[in-house]
Amino acid sequence: MIPPFKSISLKEMHPLQVEGLMAVIYLTLDLASESSERATLFKAEAACDELLRLFGAQGIRVEFEKNSDGSN
Numbered sequence: 001m002i003p004p005f006k007s008i009s010l011k012e013m014h015p016l017q018v019e020g021l022m023a024v025i026y027l028t029l030d031l032a033s034e035s036s037e038r039a040t041l042f043k044a045e046a047a048c049d050e051l052l053r054l055f056g057a058q059g060i061r062v063e064f065e066k067n068s069d070g071s072n
Helices: 015-033 038-054
Strands: none
Touching: 015 038
């Protein structure tokens, strides 16, 4: 858990800064989802969640879809 501290929030950032940050978040999660190791995606999710919380967002959560062929 992150202790309370003063920092700039997403609301105070320029829209291009927010867009750039979110692009990195999406790319990180997309690349991690390509891994055959679920732990890699869990680590990426945790890192992205912490980063967003540092900027005052509510965080991020990854949900897994079940494949129609029965594999996870």
